[in-house]
Amino acid sequence: MKSLSLSERHSYILDLLRQQGSVAVIDLANQLKVSSVTIRKDLTLLEEKKMLYRTHGSAILINPYINDRHVNEKEKFYTEEKRLIGMQAANLITPDDSIIIASGTTMHALARQIVPQGHLTVITAAINVTHILACNKNIDxxxxxxxxRNSSVSAVGSYAEKMLENFSCSKLFMGVDGIDLEYGLSTTNMMEANLNRIMMKAAQKTIVLADSSKFGRRGFGKICDLDAVEHVITDSHIQPKILEELRERGLEVTIAN
Known part of the structure; x- marks a missing residue:
């Protein structure tokens, strides 16, 4: 490759990031035939312009760390993707099932799609989920x-955790704030993360509902590693590279179209 100008290097780096999701300093130095010091300076300039986020020895397109936001704000984003994910998840509920529904806006989307076959029992921490389902006489x-929690309008803490010791359900439907291939599944609140872990123990199978914006992100509170869940339902905008990696790790991944 011929020697590139500063602006040409920056365009090359950003194009590669859009294709791959992340780039390593050493790989960029080799491809562009410049020193690692030059690449680090390039990445620093691009980060100052908020065009990428630097990590240890590499760079990614977005800041992976998520701030806590109120559920009413999050409801406005990816509404169609969440609706489709909710529809796909609702199809997994069997006649006379007993399930756990965690908190989050994708759980609200699931609740709106539930039409029980026979009698359904739902355990939930989310007050909004209860509000949606309470009008159906076939749902306990x-x-x-x-x-x-004010931001999620859901219960957390020792009382909720203690209640779950008395139950065993077929499925847990769980939303997350971040899914990172290395860090695992996470949320912005450590108490919610702990409750989610207790929920997982009370269910035979954990099904994660997450729109594609959640991948490559990290919340403050880690819930679990990727291999602790069985099934992920997401939308068609997930990066092919991430989808391939999830399936290579043995996870069942459903694309909600």
Missing amino acids: IIQLGGLV
Whole structure:
């Protein structure tokens, strides 16, 4: 490759990031025939312009760390993707099933799509999920209690965790704030992360509902590693590279179209 100008190097780096999701300093130095010091300076300039995010020895397109936002704000984003994911997840509920529904806007989308076959029992921490399902006489709802998080309008803490010790369900439907191939599944709140882990113990199978914007992101509270869940339902905008990696790790991945 011929020697490139500063602007040409920056365009090359950003194009490669869009294709691959991440780039390593050493690989860029080899491809562009410049020193690692030059590449680090390039990445610093691009980060200052908020065009990428630097990590250890590499760069990615977005800042992976997520801030906590109110559920009403998050409801406005990826509404169609969440609706399709909710429809796909609802199809997994069997006649006379007993399930756990965690908190989050994708859980609200799931709740809106549930039409029970026979009688359905739902355990949930999310007050909004209870509100959506409460009008259906064929659904018994066990509302977990405890401290209510203002941002998620859901219960967390020891009371909710203690209640789950008395139940065993077929499935847990769980939303997350981030899915990172190395870090695993996470949320922005450590108490919610802990409750999710307890929920996983009370269910035979964990099904993660996450739109494609959640991949490559990290919340403050880690829930679990990727291999602790069985099934991920997401939308068609997931990066092919991430989809391939998930399936290579043995996860069942459903694309909601």
